[in-house]
Amino acid sequence: MQLITRIVEVYSQIDQQVTTFQLRTGLRCPAGCGRCCPEAEVYTSPMEMLPAAHELLLRGDSQSWLERVRKIKDGLCVFYQRHPIDQDGHCGLYALRPSVCRLFGFASVRNRLGQRVLSTCKLLKKNHPSDVAKAIEHQQEAPCFSQFTAQLIGIDPSASRLEPINIALREAIQTLGLQMQLAHGEKLGSNSAA
Ligand code: SF4
Numbered sequence: 001m002q003l004i005t006r007i008v009e010v011y012s013q014i015d016q017q018v019t020t021f022q023l024r025t026g027l028r029c030p031a032g033c034g035r036c037c038p039e040a041e042v043y044t045s046p047m048e049m050l051p052a053a054h055e056l057l058l059r060g061d062s063q064s065w066l067e068r069v070r071k072i073k074d075g076l077c078v079f080y081q082r083h084p085i086d087q088d089g090h091c092g093l094y095a096l097r098p099s100v101c102r103l104f105g106f107a108s109v110r111n112r113l114g115q116r117v118l119s120t121c122k123l124l125k126k127n128h129p130s131d132v133a134k135a136i137e138h139q140q141e142a143p144c145f146s147q148f149t150a151q152l153i154g155i156d157p158s159a160s161r162l163e164p165i166n167i168a169l170r171e172a173i174q175t176l177g178l179q180m181q182l183a184h185g186e187k188l189g190s191n192s193a194a
Helices: 002-025 047-057 062-071 100-105 122-127 130-139 145-155 165-184
Strands: 080-082 090-091 108-110 116-117
Touching: 002 047, 002 100, 047 062, 047 100, 047 165, 062 165, 100 145, 108 145, 116 130, 116 145, 122 130
Parallel strands: none
Antiparallel strands: 080 090, 108 116
């Protein structure tokens, strides 16, 4: 499980940099907002979904999550939980979400000159333009997508193989479930994936 520990360490570094950037600029998601998840096509690697898969396998929940993934037809992330009244929603596995979800809205990409350019959320741009303007003033200090991608690829080259998030989760559960069964020689939890 050393690989999972190293991935989670990168997630912790991302969270620290995002928090520092938020404190520096005042840019934040509005309370309770989770509208980016259903609006985006979220891609990540099966490797990045290993911490989530590990948690679900330990809980003995993996089979039911695989079933939920199988039933999804519109590509919406399986972890997205819609609020029953206002149809807004939030992440159901926030602590173990992949790097793209941690960085989205508060990170930069590199332009052709190698400078960091803030890539933020269109809702923040529309509803909080002054915060976004201040964040752009400090965009050279923003966490950088490519830096963390390189870090994850350095841990395991498979981090470069991106899939839709639900497919990535399915693969992570299946691969890790098999490894854990082989390692322990027994079923994991009552509903473990095989
Ligand atoms: S893992 Fe969580 S934050 Fe990322 S797309 Fe899914 S619901 Fe949204």
